Each structure stands twice: as structure tokens, then as C-alpha cells.
Amino acid sequence: MEKKTRQLKRIYSSFEKETKGYRDKQACEKGCAYCCSEAGSIDITTIEGLQIRNTMKNFPKPRQKALTKIFQKEIKKREKGINVPCPFLMRSKACMIYEVRPLSCRRIYSYHTCTKEKPPEISRQVMKIADQSIKKLQQLDDTGYSGHLSYILYMLSTPAFYQTYINGDFKPEEIMVFGKSHKIIINKMMI
Numbered sequence: 001m002e003k004k005t006r007q008l009k010r011i012y013s014s015f016e017k018e019t020k021g022y023r024d025k026q027a028c029e030k031g032c033a034y035c036c037s038e039a040g041s042i043d044i045t046t047i048e049g050l051q052i053r054n055t056m057k058n059f060p061k062p063r064q065k066a067l068t069k070i071f072q073k074e075i076k077k078r079e080k081g082i083n084v085p086c087p088f089l090m091r092s093k094a095c096m097i098y099e100v101r102p103l104s105c106r107r108i109y110s111y112h113t114c115t116k117e118k119p120p121e122i123s124r125q126v127m128k129i130a131d132q133s134i135k136k137l138q139q140l141d142d143t144g145y146s147g148h149l150s151y152i153l154y155m156l157s158t159p160a161f162y163q164t165y166i167n168g169d170f171k172p173e174e175i176m177v178f179g180k181s182h183k184i185i186i187n188k189m190m191i
Contacts, residue, residue: 001050001166007140008047015106015133022123026109033093034114036105037085044102045137045187046144046165049152051100059096068157074150079182087150102149103133138187143170147184155184 028035044052056064070087077084086105088096095101107130110120138146144165145152155161155175164171172179172186179186 004047004140005051008051008137011133011136011140012103012106015103015129018129019107019123019126022126023109025111027111027113028109031093032113033085033089035108035110035120036089036093036095038083038114038116041104042086042102042149043104043146044149044152045141045146046152046156047137047141048100048102049149049156050165052097052102052149053153053156055097055100063096071150071153075154078148078150103130103137106130107133141187143168144187145175145179145184146187147179147182151178151182151184 067087074084074087090096107126108120112118112121114120161174
């Protein structure tokens with residue numbers, strides 16, 4: 001898994017380098033959290049979820065418990081079609097997991113300050129590079145899955161799924177019902 005984590009970091013680094021020229025003129029700055037609260041789904045791969053989960057282990061126990069409750073509430077709200085802010089968005093509008101944030105967060109930026117009336121303005125070239133990077137992530141995580149952050153983290157908190165994934169096994173039948181109802185994608189089928 002360490003080798004995959006290193007490759008994940010290389011994919012992130014490559015994306016950052018390839019898109020730097022486009023993002024130099026972005027209006028986004030620390031505390032700007034429109035995308036984290038209004039822009040929609042934060043999809044991740046299982047390998048990204050594992051990295052986030054490992055980061056969460058370093059949080060104080062009360063924060064870990066609070067996040068677990070937030071994830072459970074978010075899953076229920078998402079099942080009802082309600083959009084909710086990212087669970088990792090703090091009151092200060094800073095990100096708890098900024099250093100390990102997934103590619104879906106890394107690719108979003110805007111050339112202007114965003115509002116509901118004026119959503120993010122993003123370069124098509126950056127989105128094209130992001131799509132290529134997502135394919136690389138799915139290839140890297142070929143025995144994993146892609147889906148909303150809360151659902152992937154929920155799956156990783158299930159001991160049976162976690163062990164299957166860590167062992168490099170591939171048993172999509174174990175998550176079939178949950179996967180279909182929550183739009184989880186099997187990365188092996190995407191490649």
C-alpha cells in the first residue's frame with residue numbers, strides 16, 4: 001500500500017505542475033469555502049479515502065467521534081438528495097485535511113469570487129487534465145472504488161471491506177447493494 005500511496009502523491013504533484021499556469025490567476029484563498037459547501041459532490045477513490053482515514057487517526061479522539069457522527073448524518077441527508085458542506089470544513093472555513101485533500105478538491109478553483117449567482121469559473125484545460133488524473137487514480141486503485149467521500153470512508157470503516165481492500169483482494173459482491181444505491185463505481189470496470 002505504501003507504493004500506491006507514493007504513486008498517489010506523484011499523480012497529485014503532476015496535476016499541480018500541469019495546471020499551475022492556469023491556476024495562478026485564481027481568486028481562491030484560505031477561508032474561501034464556496035466549493036466546499038455549495039459546489040456539490042466530493043468524489044474520491046478508495047486509496048484517497050485510505051489516506052484521509054490515516055490522517056484522521058491523528059486527530060484528537062473527540063474530533064474523530066464528531067466526524068463519524070457528521071458522516072452518518074451526511075449519508076442520511078445525501079440519501080434524501082440534500083446537499084451538505086464537506087465534513088472536513090471547519091468553522092474557520094479552513095480544511096482539516098488540506099494536505100491530503102482528494103483530487104476532486106484539488107481540481108476546483110475559480111477565476112472570480114463565487115456566489116450562488118456566480119458559480120466557479122474553471123479552465124477547460126484544467127478539467128481535461130483533472131479527468132486524465134482521475135483515470136490514473138482509478139488505474140492505480142484498480143481493486144478499489146470511486147464514489148462520494150462519505151460513502152467511501154464509510155466502506156473503509158467496515159472491518160470486512162477494509163481487510164479485503166488492504167489485502168488487495170477484489171470482492172465487489174460484498175458492496176453490491178450499497179454500491180448500486182449510492183452510485184459507487186468499481187474502478188476495475190472504469191479502466
